[in-house]
Amino acid sequence: MPFDNHYHNLVSEKPQSHTRLIRDYEGANSDFDFIIVGSGIGGGILADDLADNLGDSKRILVLDAGSFIYPTHVYNISRYSNGAVARHFGVVNIERDQNDPVHFIGEEPQMNLGGRSVFWSGLIPTPQKWERDFFPPEVQADFENDYLTEAGDKMNASISLGEFADSMVKLFRDSDLSEDFVIEETPRAVHQPYLQADGQPKGEYYTEPTGVFNTAELLVNQAGLTPGSGFDGNGLFIKLNAFVEAINETPEGWQEVVVTDTLSKSQRSYYAPKAVIAAGSTESPKLINRSSVYHKFPDNVRRHVGFGLTDHPVSSEAQIFVKKAQLEKNGTIVQSIPIERDDHAKIVFYSKGKLDQNGHIQFPFNIEMNINHEYWHLRHNDPSSGIPDLSDEDRDKVRVDIKFSFANLLDNYNGILSWYNDGYKPHVRFKRWYQYHLLNERFPKIAGWQKDKISFLNLLRETKNRVFSHFEIEGYGADPFYSNDGWPFGWGTVHHACGTLRMPWKERRGQANFNFSDSVVDTNLKVKNTAGLYVCDMSVMPISTAANPVRALGGLALRLSRHLRQ
Numbered sequence: 001m002p003f004d005n006h007y008h009n010l011v012s013e014k015p016q017s018h019t020r021l022i023r024d025y026e027g028a029n030s031d032f033d034f035i036i037v038g039s040g041i042g043g044g045i046l047a048d049d050l051a052d053n054l055g056d057s058k059r060i061l062v063l064d065a066g067s068f069i070y071p072t073h074v075y076n077i078s079r080y081s082n083g084a085v086a087r088h089f090g091v092v093n094i095e096r097d098q099n100d101p102v103h104f105i106g107e108e109p110q111m112n113l114g115g116r117s118v119f120w121s122g123l124i125p126t127p128q129k130w131e132r133d134f135f136p137p138e139v140q141a142d143f144e145n146d147y148l149t150e151a152g153d154k155m156n157a158s159i160s161l162g163e164f165a166d167s168m169v170k171l172f173r174d175s176d177l178s179e180d181f182v183i184e185e186t187p188r189a190v191h192q193p194y195l196q197a198d199g200q201p202k203g204e205y206y207t208e209p210t211g212v213f214n215t216a217e218l219l220v221n222q223a224g225l226t227p228g229s230g231f232d233g234n235g236l237f238i239k240l241n242a243f244v245e246a247i248n249e250t251p252e253g254w255q256e257v258v259v260t261d262t263l264s265k266s267q268r269s270y271y272a273p274k275a276v277i278a279a280g281s282t283e284s285p286k287l288i289n290r291s292s293v294y295h296k297f298p299d300n301v302r303r304h305v306g307f308g309l310t311d312h313p314v315s316s317e318a319q320i321f322v323k324k325a326q327l328e329k330n331g332t333i334v335q336s337i338p339i340e341r342d343d344h345a346k347i348v349f350y351s352k353g354k355l356d357q358n359g360h361i362q363f364p365f366n367i368e369m370n371i372n373h374e375y376w377h378l379r380h381n382d383p384s385s386g387i388p389d390l391s392d393e394d395r396d397k398v399r400v401d402i403k404f405s406f407a408n409l410l411d412n413y414n415g416i417l418s419w420y421n422d423g424y425k426p427h428v429r430f431k432r433w434y435q436y437h438l439l440n441e442r443f444p445k446i447a448g449w450q451k452d453k454i455s456f457l458n459l460l461r462e463t464k465n466r467v468f469s470h471f472e473i474e475g476y477g478a479d480p481f482y483s484n485d486g487w488p489f490g491w492g493t494v495h496h497a498c499g500t501l502r503m504p505w506k507e508r509r510g511q512a513n514f515n516f517s518d519s520v521v522d523t524n525l526k527v528k529n530t531a532g533l534y535v536c537d538m539s540v541m542p543i544s545t546a547a548n549p550v551r552a553l554g555g556l557a558l559r560l561s562r563h564l565r566q
């Protein structure tokens with residue numbers, strides 16, 4: 001039975017604004033050089049880069065099941081928090097039991113032009129060496145030479161929020177924290193290509209970097225500018241409301257991409273020697289299950305399809321109210337920075353992955369710090385928008401908050417319980433971050449150590465105190481690490497979840513070799529047992545890094561683009 005929109009909350013429509021801004025592909029020619037399923041970060045960056053390099057000589061088709069709901073990131077047009085807008089558009093694409101507190105995922109993915117990039121927060125920290133070690137060696141080498149930097153360039157990575165933020169970074173770099181952490185302003189993927197990375201205007205215009213990079217805008221611009229705009233010519237073409245049912249290999253080794261139009265319900269196939277699945281970490285394994293390759297996989301590969309769904313444990317925030325930052329050396333204050341209500345900074349303390357005397361990673365997490373948090377998206381520059389996340393009492397105070405974001409290796413227990421013809425909305429098995437699981441399975445796999453709850457909370461408490469000791473504190477806000485009673489982790493979400501169509505991976509720290517034989521894709525992201533089917537989204541990740549995952553995915557997309565062009 002073809003897809004009939006049973007996904008609650010999926011917007012399925014074709015407004016005039018869509019057809020006037022980007023022409024939906026309606027050509028008679030069904031043959032392309034490359035077909036990409038999904039227009040999110042993975043599919044969008046890949047398609048854009050292919051079109052930049054081959055747009056005048058090749059036909060590239062992007063198919064997305066969603067509609068044209070926003071032509072750009074929500075922050076470029078709205079003052080509501082991106083998380084709230086994202087929830088509003090979350091598509092129910094899996095069955096889960098809300099009464100089951102162990103397996104419930106907090107939030108669903110968005111399906112539309114640009115995928116989740118239209119809603120994301122735009123933070124693009126860089127995975128560090130100790131995390132990159134969990135990528136297969138060829139990928140590690142390419143990340144280092146220099147796909148992670150290029151991914152930042154593609155996404156207009158910012159490097160500064162200005163002089164105050166620079167001075168805070170300097171203070172922390174001069175402190176003892178720099179022995180264990182690399183300290184930087186958190187890089188953000190920004191909208192305005194007309195600003196330099198340090199926030200200075202490139203030309204005559206000055207505009208605050210309020211916006212966020214997204215692939216809806218990237219593709220809208222690329223489709224308009226690519227030469228050869230006739231349907232029969234070359235260039236980038238986009239077709240929305242195009243749900244891909246299956247990808248089947250023809251006897252000649254081409255990929256037949258079977259599409260149901262979600263509005264008319266008619267079906268049509270498109271063909272290419274190379275097709276790329278970029279449907280996101282929950283949809284891509286379902287699509288593989290419906291495709292011809294699923295039956296060709298040997299058991300050792302098939303059993304990993306959909307499994308390994310791994311999220312990104314980030315602790316709750318600890319908050320203080322402060323007057324100044326200061327650095328003391330040998331009993332003397334050597335640096336002091338007064339902090340005003342409208343100063344702001346967003347700083348990442350990347351763990352260096354240093355080992356303790358047992359050879360275990362001391363800090364398998366990054367620290368994320370905000371000073372006056374509400375400013376960091378710069379959306380509250382407009383006073384009429386208010387500062388929604390502060391009470392009246394705290395509104396005039398300078399607030400500093402920190403949280404800990406952990407790396408985790410793939411969790412084999414979690415997965416999409418999908419099978420051929422599963423009615424499109426399979427059940428999900430998703431152990432959330434409950435205490436026993438994190439302390440006894442996830443953290444030992446990545447760090448090597450195994451701590452009981454009190455020792456673990458002590459580690460976070462001591463690290464928090466090290467950071468907060470550099471401020472003159474005038475009051476305390478939330479502190480999830482204050483007592484030993486609570487557990488500072490909430491629900492998981494699918495936002496950073498990865499691993500469901502894994503590349504070669506390591507099960508745990510200390511394992512000598514990568515598992516190349518059982519992975520679903522190889523190091524070039526090619527699906528095993530196919531002539532030309534690839535995957536380019538969060539599902540290929542072999543680790544959920546402490547750094548938010550989009551920079552690594554951007555790097556993989558650029559790397560795949562090069563591979564497909566060779």
Ligand SMILES: Cc1cc2nc3c(=O)[nH]c(=O)nc-3n(C[C@H](O)[C@H](O)[C@H](O)COP(=O)(O)OP(=O)(O)OC[C@H]3O[C@@H](n4cnc5c(N)ncnc54)[C@H](O)[C@@H]3O)c2cc1C
Pocket residue numbers: 037038039040041042043063064065066082083086109110111112113114115116117119120121122123124242243244245278279280281283284287495496497536537538539548549550551
């Ligand atoms: C509120 C929020 C904040 C976030 N903040 C950050 C952050 O600061 N930093 C960071 O690194 N990450 C962040 N993330 C996570 C990040 O945005 C996602 O992990 C990433 O964008 C996923 O990209 P993707 O290409 O894997 O998939 P997606 O963005 O999910 O794209 C998949 C696309 O495929 C389409 N599709 C699915 N199935 C089919 C089908 N059968 N046929 C055709 N098309 C299909 C979908 O409609 C969708 O457009 C955030 C996410 C959210 C929601």
